[in-house]
Amino acid sequence: MPLFLDTSSPNFDAEFDNFLHLKRDTDVQVDAVVADILADVQTRGDAAVIDLTAKFDGMDLTPETLAFTKAEIDAAIETVPAAERAALELAADRIRAYHEKQLPEDAWWQDDSGAQLGWRWSAVEAAGLYVPGGLASYPSSVLMNAIPASVAGVENLVICAPTPKGAVNPLVLLAARLSGVETVYRIGGAQAVGAMAYGTQTIGKVDKITGPGNAFVAAAKRRVFGTVGIDMIAGPSEILVIADKDNNPDWIAMDLLSQAEHDESAQSILITDNADFARAVAASVEKALETLERREIAAKSWADYGAVIVTSDLDQAAKLSDRIAPEHLELCVADAADYSRKIRHAGAIFIGAWTPEAIGDYVGGPNHVLPTSRSARFSSGLSVLDFMKRTTLAQMTPAALRAIGPAAETLAISESLQAHGLSVRARLDQMNEDDNG
């Protein structure tokens, strides 16, 4: 049974607070193991990666077979049925179109002092995308990571995707191809993160690593952060649906289950202003769970982390939503676009009952790599900007330096940084000499 809360209950605040701080992350002690793996990869390069892949993935590789050949990728892609290929192409096109709108503008202006100021954006040169193997091997995630990098202008894009005991997902290779990625390494885990961060004899060092992964991958990304850039470290995924009574309970139930079926740590939450509707959705969830393919996973997620919250009105629902700061937020209410303006903290909003969250996972266009575990309070989904960086620009004229240089000199002296002040003073003195000469 999921948690049922009602804002009219005298204990609501305490119960909601407990709910907010429910821990869903698996606390595995992996950090020490990961530190050893990273050190090994840094020292021994290819040999370490190959040994670790034999150990963890049961795969015997050589430097020559670390990456798929073009022929291997071609052959795998051939096996993809036409309908799946068409669907993936539609998704790729829509994701590309959305992300192209994110390309940032450069700026360059003159201010009152005569100084020219601005900034210029540029792409990182090399990025590595981690794609989990096994159950969590999602071709859609390949698109969501690689297309923003490609739109940003990253020249050198590689993928690491483990193939435990040789298992390959042809759709992953097709998604790589549709995203413009030619190099796919059949390695995973902390060793793949290490190989991309430090480089090996065969695998080139990248500047940025993105993509989801298990606890070992997350710990490795945290450790190499600084040597390379990383995206947010993803926690378990969650959906919050705010729905009024004028909804089909079966739709909302299935939306909740579409999150719950991801994994046992996923979280699905319904907030509604109608207790009867809440009960109808909960009943529909139970019924759907009887036949759902991934019913064991979904049922455990729903029982352990699911929640149904009844509020006195929809304003209150928006306020609670902001405290949850959900990764995915579905707004199935009247005038949903207007209502969405009440929301401040959410990774992605799905507006109106015709927008099930699953649309956003695949073909909507916005990214599905989103801030989890309440981190939408301070971070954003993956975007083109994650693969770009900004260089600030400043150009003084003599007049501008005369106007603002003395203030810099004063502050430098106040901070006991004499050479800072002298570097400005040398120029100002020259100007005065020129004036008098």
Next chain:
Amino acid sequence: MPLFLDTSSPNFDAEFDNFLHLKRDTDVQVDAVVADILADVQTRGDAAVIDLTAKFDGMDLTPETLAFTKAEIDAAIETVPAAERAALELAADRIRAYHEKQLPEDAWWQDDSGAQLGWRWSAVEAAGLYVPGGLASYPSSVLMNAIPASVAGVENLVICAPTPKGAVNPLVLLAARLSGVETVYRIGGAQAVGAMAYGTQTIGKVDKITGPGNAFVAAAKRRVFGTVGIDMIAGPSEILVIADKDNNPDWIAMDLLSQAEHDESAQSILITDNADFARAVAASVEKALETLERREIAAKSWADYGAVIVTSDLDQAAKLSDRIAPEHLELCVADAADYSRKIRHAGAIFIGAWTPEAIGDYVGGPNHVLPTSRSARFSSGLSVLDFMKRTTLAQMTPAALRAIGPAAETLAISESLQAHGLSVRARLDQMNEDDNG
């Protein structure tokens, strides 16, 4: 003596590569200590912060004296000389004007399928700025951290600044006031980071922590990353000056020293296409070092990490610069603005000989919190965007869902995520029913 390299030397490539990988970070084993401190703060809150501040800063605090009172801040600010106050106000105004241009645009458009797509930016609610104590207590850094947060719209901005044995820098408090920060805690180290990340009885939990600090602060920020957002973890600072022979060697020497005087791990590099000019600058550095106030620090930095590189032409200089990816890059060459387009990886560029880097530290307008240790390959200086986050938006119509929903369903099934597919199918079936009904 700094390193001298000449691109015409047969060993240049190997020598340059060694130079690139020179380690400047102090490798102190602080992580375990920091883990204990963070756990203590999380468990005991104020009591832990107070005990640790007594231990490390020799300060006896109570929950009531953790923060400066308004009267204490007023009194400290009164002591700031008028010239310094005016300089800090000029700096604050210019930094604010520059950063206001960074405010991002929301977007909302309709695509061919009839779907509405877009995104909306919002500020984080609470941010905490770390301001080091002692020697590295820079009021300019307060402005550079707090003003972008204020421009972004962060409502709740606090500062933690240790006051070892009670030492207070009135300019830091004035900078806080000019940036709109009312709450300044007199605490530092990992305990301050922990207090802001987890909250205590007295100190409110924030969503984002920025600002420079020593190895303990850096390790603490790395550990709380995920619970809160953080800015980049700063390494030792560096400057690269590319200068042709038509420069005053004394100016360039002082620019190099303005970096070297920061700390012994700082790095100053000159690249020039003229060997005579290189020698003249090196000689000027030696001469200036005789009298510079911070000559011990600057001389050690210059000897241990300084470098002078002579290239065959300025194109080669730009290429080497991109491999170094400097935090600060000064371009003292003809047509410097044009030349700057050859550069891809740099935190900030100072264009032309009238733009000493020190201008950017204080009053130029761009931020002085910049990516160090070659991380300009993948990251940017601090900006308004660091205190905002983006929520993506999608709204389907029935027609849009009919156009793209089947592809989502196909991909969901291919990823064995049945409920994802069913959440789309339920809506499509309803439409078909409506059509036929």
